[in-house]
Amino acid sequence: MSFVDVAAALLVPALFPPLMLGVITRTKARLSGRRGAPLLQPYFDLARLLRKGIVRSRTTTWVFFAGPVVGLVTAFLAALVVPLGARGSLVEFSGDLIAFAYLLALGRFFTIAAALDTGSAFEGMGAAREAAFSCLAEPAAFFALLVLVKLSGSFSLAEMLGPGLPGLWTLGSPSLGLAAVSLFVVLLAENCRIPFDDPNTHLELTMIHEVMVLDHSGPPLALILYGSAVKLFAYGLLLVRMVTPFELETTAEGVAVSVAGLLLLSILIGVVESVMARLRLLRVPSLLVGAGLLSAFGVMLLVG
Amino acid sequence: MTTALALAAIACLAASGLAAAGARGRGPACADRIGAVLVAAGAGLGALSACLALAGRGDQLVVQTSLPGGALVFGVDALSALFLLPVVAVTLACSIYSLAYFRASDHPREAGRLRIAYGLTSAGLLLVLVARHGLVFLAGWELMAIAAFFAVTAEDRDPDVREAGFLYLVCTRASTLCLLALFALFWIATGSLELVAAPLGRIPLSLQSAIFALALAGFGLKAGLVPLHIWLPPAHAAAPTHVSALLSGVLIKAGIYGLVRVVSLLPEAPLWWGESMLGVGILSAVLGVAFALAQHDVKRLLAYHSIENIGIIAIGLGLALVARSLSRPEIAVLALAGALLHVVNHALFKSLLFLAAGAVVQATGIRSVDSLGGVAKAMPVTAFCFLAGAVAIVGLPPLNGFISEFLIYTGLLRSVAFETGRAWLLAVLAVPALSLTGGLALACFAKVVGAVFLGEPRSATARAAREAPAAMLGAMGALAGLCAAIGLVPSLIVPALTAACATVLSLPADVIRAPVAALSLLNLGVLALCALVGVALGLRLLRGPRGAAGTWDCGYAAPGRRMQYSASSFGELLVRAFEFALRPRVDAPRLAAVFPGPASFHSDVPDLMLDRVVSPASRALARGLNHLRALQQGSIHAYLLYVWIALVALLVATGASG
Numbered sequence: 001m002s003f004v005d006v007a008a009a010l011l012v013p014a015l016f017p018p019l020m021l022g023v024i025t026r027t028k029a030r031l032s033g034r035r036g037a038p039l040l041q042p043y044f045d046l047a048r049l050l051r052k053g054i055v056r057s058r059t060t061t062w063v064f065f066a067g068p069v070v071g072l073v074t075a076f077l078a079a080l081v082v083p084l085g086a087r088g089s090l091v092e093f094s095g096d097l098i099a100f101a102y103l104l105a106l107g108r109f110f111t112i113a114a115a116l117d118t119g120s121a122f123e124g125m126g127a128a129r130e131a132a133f134s135c136l137a138e139p140a141a142f143f144a145l146l147v148l149v150k151l152s153g154s155f156s157l158a159e160m161l162g163p164g165l166p167g168l169w170t171l172g173s174p175s176l177g178l179a180a181v182s183l184f185v186v187l188l189a190e191n192c193r194i195p196f197d198d199p200n201t202h203l204e205l206t207m208i209h210e211v212m213v214l215d216h217s218g219p220p221l222a223l224i225l226y227g228s229a230v231k232l233f234a235y236g237l238l239l240v241r242m243v244t245p246f247e248l249e250t251t252a253e254g255v256a257v258s259v260a261g262l263l264l265l266s267i268l269i270g271v272v273e274s275v276m277a278r279l280r281l282l283r284v285p286s287l288l289v290g291a292g293l294l295s296a297f298g299v300m301l302l303v304g
Numbered sequence: 305m306t307t308a309l310a311l312a313a314i315a316c317l318a319a320s321g322l323a324a325a326g327a328r329g330r331g332p333a334c335a336d337r338i339g340a341v342l343v344a345a346g347a348g349l350g351a352l353s354a355c356l357a358l359a360g361r362g363d364q365l366v367v368q369t370s371l372p373g374g375a376l377v378f379g380v381d382a383l384s385a386l387f388l389l390p391v392v393a394v395t396l397a398c399s400i401y402s403l404a405y406f407r408a409s410d411h412p413r414e415a416g417r418l419r420i421a422y423g424l425t426s427a428g429l430l431l432v433l434v435a436r437h438g439l440v441f442l443a444g445w446e447l448m449a450i451a452a453f454f455a456v457t458a459e460d461r462d463p464d465v466r467e468a469g470f471l472y473l474v475c476t477r478a479s480t481l482c483l484l485a486l487f488a489l490f491w492i493a494t495g496s497l498e499l500v501a502a503p504l505g506r507i508p509l510s511l512q513s514a515i516f517a518l519a520l521a522g523f524g525l526k527a528g529l530v531p532l533h534i535w536l537p538p539a540h541a542a543a544p545t546h547v548s549a550l551l552s553g554v555l556i557k558a559g560i561y562g563l564v565r566v567v568s569l570l571p572e573a574p575l576w577w578g579e580s581m582l583g584v585g586i587l588s589a590v591l592g593v594a595f596a597l598a599q600h601d602v603k604r605l606l607a608y609h610s611i612e613n614i615g616i617i618a619i620g621l622g623l624a625l626v627a628r629s630l631s632r633p634e635i636a637v638l639a640l641a642g643a644l645l646h647v648v649n650h651a652l653f654k655s656l657l658f659l660a661a662g663a664v665v666q667a668t669g670i671r672s673v674d675s676l677g678g679v680a681k682a683m684p685v686t687a688f689c690f691l692a693g694a695v696a697i698v699g700l701p702p703l704n705g706f707i708s709e710f711l712i713y714t715g716l717l718r719s720v721a722f723e724t725g726r727a728w729l730l731a732v733l734a735v736p737a738l739s740l741t742g743g744l745a746l747a748c749f750a751k752v753v754g755a756v757f758l759g760e761p762r763s764a765t766a767r768a769a770r771e772a773p774a775a776m777l778g779a780m781g782a783l784a785g786l787c788a789a790i791g792l793v794p795s796l797i798v799p800a801l802t803a804a805c806a807t808v809l810s811l812p813a814d815v816i817r818a819p820v821a822a823l824s825l826l827n828l829g830v831l832a833l834c835a836l837v838g839v840a841l842g843l844r845l846l847r848g849p850r851g852a853a854g855t856w857d858c859g860y861a862a863p864g865r866r867m868q869y870s871a872s873s874f875g876e877l878l879v880r881a882f883e884f885a886l887r888p889r890v891d892a893p894r895l896a897a898v899f900p901g902p903a904s905f906h907s908d909v910p911d912l913m914l915d916r917v918v919s920p921a922s923r924a925l926a927r928g929l930n931h932l933r934a935l936q937q938g939s940i941h942a943y944l945l946y947v948w949i950a951l952v953a954l955l956v957a958t959g960a961s962g
Contacts, residue, residue, distance in 0.1 A: 053849030057856070059760055061680045063691070069841055073833040077826075091829075093822035095714045099701070101739065102710075103830070106700040109746055113691075116754025116869070118855045119678070124754070124869020131750055132877035135743035139736035146720055146735055153721045155714065215856050219844050223837070285881060292736070303724060303732055 001088055005251050009090045012255060013079035013237075017229035018042035020236065020266040027270025042229065049222035057215050059119040067114025068220040072227035074107035079234035082157055083241060085254015086165075089158040096156050097145050100238075101138065104190070104231065108134060111224075115212035126211035129281065133196065133208070136285055137189045140292035143299055144179040144186070148242070150302045151175070157238070166245040178298035180243050185291035187235040189284075191228065194273040196284055236265050306380045307365040309353035310388070310434045316346030317395070318427035321420030328416060332408030339419045340399050343426070347396035350430060354385035354392070358800045364436065373497025377436035382803035383568070384433045386644055387561050389800070390651035391433070393786065394553040395426040398546040401659050401779035404772070405666060406544055418458040422547065424451035425555065432558050438487035438497035445483060445558070449476040449526075452555060456543040468538035471914075475525055475535035479559075482522030486566070489515050501569050512570050516577050519566040520584075527559030529618060530588040533611045534914040537599075540607035541671075545662025548603055552610045553655035557647050560617055564644075567625060568808040575727055578625030582730045585622050586737045588615025593744040594882040597875045598909035600672045602661045602752065606654065609697060609748070612741060613650045617643045619734050620712040623719065626727060628809060635715050635723075637813045641801045642711030648797065649704040649790060653696035656783040660690035663772035663780070664756060668765045673755045673871040675766065680757040682769040687757040689780040694749040696787045699742055702827030704790035707820065713738065714819055747878055755871035762865055792827050794820045872907065879909070887912055 001009070022039040029036025038044075056064065081100045083089040091099070112131055115123040151168045152160040160168075169176055189196045192209035199210055213224050240261035248254045279287060320342035324335040356362070357380040364379035380388070399422070408415035428451055431444030453476070457469035491497050493507040493515070502512075521532070528536040536556070540548045563581075567573060592611030599605035620643025627636035663686045664679055665671050680687035696703035716738070719731040761767040771777075790797055798820055805813035857867070879888060886909050893903030937943070 053851065054845055055851045055853055057854060058852050059678070059855050061684075061687075061758065063680070063758060065841060065845070066838070069837045070834055073830065073837055077830060077833065091826065093819065093826075095710060095717065095819055096822075098710055098713045098717075099823075099826055102700055102706060102742075105698070105742065105746055106695070106830070109695065109698065109700060109750055112750040113753055113758065116750070117758040119759030119865070119868045120855045120857055121867045121869050122858055124759075124874060127750065127754070128869065128874040128877055131743075131747035131874070132881070135740060135747055135878060136881075138739045138743045142736045142739040146717075146732065149717050149721050155717050155721070214858075218848070219841060223841070296736075299732060303720075303729070 001090075002251075005087050006090065008251050008255050009080065009084055012084060012259070013076060013230060013233055016259065016262070017079075017233035018046060018226065020232055020262060021229050023263055023266035024270040024273070027267050028274050031271065031274040042225070046222050046226055049225070050219050052218040054218040054220065056217075057118050060117045060215070063110070064114050064117040064215075065220055067110045067117075068216065068223035068227065070110035071107040072223045072230065074103040075227045075230040075234060078103045079230055079237065082234055082237045083161050083254075084237070084258050085251060086163045086248040087251055087254060088162065092156055092158040094155045096158070097149075097160075100157065100234075101141060101145075104234075105134075105138075107227070107231070111212060114216075118215045120215065122211050123214055126208050129208045130212060133189055133284055133288060136288035136292065137186045140182050140288060140295060141186045141190075143292055143295035144183045147172070147175045147179040147295060147298045147302065150299065161238075161241040163247075165241070166247060169245045172302055175298035175301045176242065178301075179295045180239060182291040182295035182298075183235075183239050183242065185287065187232075187239060188269070188272070189288060190235060191232045193269055195276050195279040195287070198278045233262065236262050240265055306353050306356040306361055306363050307378050307434060309349050309356070310380050310430065311365070311378060313346045313349035313353060313392070314427045314430045314434070316342050316349060317423050317430065319423070320346065320399075321416070321423035324419050325416050332412065332415070335416065335419075336403055336408050339423070340403055343399040343423065344396055346426070347392040350388055350392035353380055354388040356380075357385035357388075358382055358803055360803075371439060373438055373491055375437075375498075376440055377498055378434045378440065379436040380434055381807050382800070383561075383564065383807045386648065386800050386804040387433050387557060388430065390557070390648045391426070391429055391554045394550060394651050394655045394783075397779040397783050398422075398549050398553075398655060398659070401549075401662075401776050402544075402546045404775040405546055405662060414458045418455060418544065418547070421451045421454035421458070422550070424448075425455055425550065429555060429558055433561060436499045438490060438499065441499065442480070442483060442487065446480060448555065448558065449480065452476075452547075452551065455547045456539050456551070458544055458547065459542075462542070464538075465542040468535075468542035472535045472539040475532075479522045479525035482518045482525070483562075486515055486518040486522060489518065499565065499569060501571060507570070509572075509574065512572070513574065513577075515566065515570065516573070519563055520580065523559040523562040523566070524584070525559070527556050527563070527614050527618075528588075528611050529559075529584050529614060530591050530611060531913045531917070533588070533592070534911060534918055536611060537595075537604045537607040537911060540610070540658075541601055541603045545603070545658055545665065548607070548662070549655035549658035552607060552658060553651040556610060556614060557651060560614070560621075560643075560647055563621065564808060567621075571628075571810075573625055573629050575626060575629045578622045578627075578629055579727070579730055580622070581618055581625055582622030582734060585615045585618030585620075586730070586734055588612065588618060589741045590615070590737055590744075591885060593741050593748060594878075594886060595909065595911070597744060597748045597751070597882075598879045598886050598888060600674055600872065600908065602665070602671055602673050602756065603658070605673070605748070605752065606657055606661060609657075609745070610650075610654060612745065613646065613654065613697070616709065616712065616738065616741065617646050617650070619643075619738065620646060620715070623712070623715050623731055623734070624809070626731070627715070627719070630723075630727060632719070632723070633809070633811045634815050635718050636809055637805050637811055637815050638711055638718065639715035640805050640808060641813060641816045642708050642713075642715060644804055645711060645790075645797065645801055646705075646708035649696065649708050649787070652783050652786050652790070653693045653703075653705060656689060656780055656787065657693040657697065659776065659780050659783070660686050660693060661756075663776050664690075664769070667769040667772065668763075670763065670765055673752055675763045676756045676761070677759045677763075677766055677865070677868065678757070678761040679766060679769050683757075683771045685777050686772050686780065689777075689784045690757065691753055692784045692787060694753050696791070698745045698749055700746075701823075702788075702791050702830045704787045704794075706827070707791060707794045707823055709738070709742070710819065710823060711816060744878065747875070751871050751874045755874065759868050760865040762868065762870075792824065792831065794824050885912065887916075
């Protein structure tokens, strides 16, 4: 990798993710007939939160602050595992797709612990839901990744989604299609979007992610918002790379296609959030299991 | 030299409790110290012996006797050494912990007896590891199993403890019975009881398979593979905590060691060996963690997690066996190295978790996670150690559990990528099963950490907790340090792993070097970045304006401690998802009138295998065997008569066949 590649691989996941949140919000506003906030509003929010003071609950310990820190660091490292184009990624080794999943799991563990640290009934409720739903989302994600492993014969995301990707689509497009659909469902679940969770709701009883961070304020809250944007970016980039099997030669091409794809994905998420209602909590598991079965079929097509 | 050191270690460990009992006259504190010093000496000698063996200086010690099955052979090779290291580390840590946890002055009745049982258990365990002869192996096995029974039942005034001890005794007898049959078959097959690899093609395959099936049953009982795990949760809950840590950390690994040793002696395994091991492993991993999620008693919960982790180890072993049968050396090495490293890792983090949980139980007197809470403020070091153990056991970076699970995953992914056919189908299923296990373990440990250490205390005793004494903290800190060392610098243990893999598979094991080096960098990166962002946030916290308030409870004016989300509620969504397997017993009030009276709610999840299968079956068996009671005369003459009749019958039978 050249200097430009490294700079792009570091700067895009560092700077771009909040824009995706802005695009989603704008899409939802437009579809409901409003003008909507500026596209850059998430950046303004982050800057504002970083300047603010911190109020913490007297119940909490250091774990309360470890949640935002670990959540952001793990999301960022996970984003570095996914390649921006065909020229490799910054964190790349054989088996790095497992590291991708387990880094995000580490972030989740500390986010849940931070929520429980407040001793609030509502945050406990959100934490329980987060833990339960991600148990079901993870096998689905692994089945989807198994499709890529089986087709490409490699264990590193940068290689799977590298120059050989167009060839994979000619080899096993049905399986890859199924895997992509299931990965999209996992993306919505893991990033707490509708139909799993409503990031805009103000009824604490029904929320998952937002309710877990009710007690955070100021800079730690900024870290959480930024971290969840980076997590959305990481999952989104994985999905976008998977469904854009073009011959990408230069860094600029890779970045352009990825960014364009992520913007389209953000609009898609905005549309989904506008036209769908949140599912009843008890029906969430069946949707996740369904997504897992879709990609399991994808694997079976290749193994059988 | 190497083996002689190991034997000296065994002597020290066996003598530790007895010597302390001899010095009882000088006061309880002196007895405690003598016991600990001898255990430390034994651990040091054992570690030295293991290091020598790993440095390629393993040897054997032969004692000529007239016993059947050839000369008595002792030996330390790389495989023994890899198991020796965690055994001595955990034995020592638990012994130091017991200096403060189980003082002779506090437990005058039990302490001496427990110390003897503890020393003999660890001595027996070491003897199992150095035995190269069936009889020595069985002697070590029995010593370990019987001494462990006395260790588990140290506090035998409690009827629950006696019941758990009885269940353990029955299971360990059954396990020994299987092993007796195993070694008898081995003797028939090879004409010797020396544990050396059987020459190819010498033993008929049916006999080999019978040996493997007996090993799976006998060693599986000790290791706690589902469905043979029934003794494990009650015994771990009943034993004093440092004994639970020893049981869960290293004693059940004797079962894994036995399995690995036996399959290394039988190089031409048919495919079904590996497949059955993989299947049992998947079952143990998923069911173990699902049952753990539903437990209220923190020690029972940790015991079910041992079943889960034994399942993960079995997945690795099973894959290695499948790969060996189909001659795929790389997959076999990755899977076996992952399984063996997980043995070491689980020994470290599981004993760490037990010790930290025991510290909380001692400080508060409460074992139910639903009655604790907020303990981290009073016991910050214990809380930190438990948190580290939790991160390690869930298999998260940057600690050691991640490295071993990663190696098993890599072996599985390699088989998914390059192999096709029915033989590998279970390997494909093992990947999502392993990730489901990981997710459930994360949920379970988030629950325990949150319910025990974080939030507000749910009871007055939880509020009054005090930090554990230095000896207990030291033991926990050392184990946590080892977890971090293997996680951050795994190259420390790679030579031991490659040597052990080479012993079992007779294959070079360099393939694990590259992934382990990459993981080391990743783990260091995670730690460094977290430290960087953490320090930045900390500075901002110190400089900027800050305030403290009560927890925001959504506008509710007076949030109480009992309004916190309890551990049972936390697990409820997942327990309900696994209802078909867990069969929770729920005792919920029925609201009948408009103004219902006071009501209580109770739920628990009994062990399905024990309650629905084993107990009814053994009751039926006992009824069927009732009429045999007539034989029980209680008179020694009658028993001598029985022995004589049996002897004559045997003579007649062998005379007739010969």
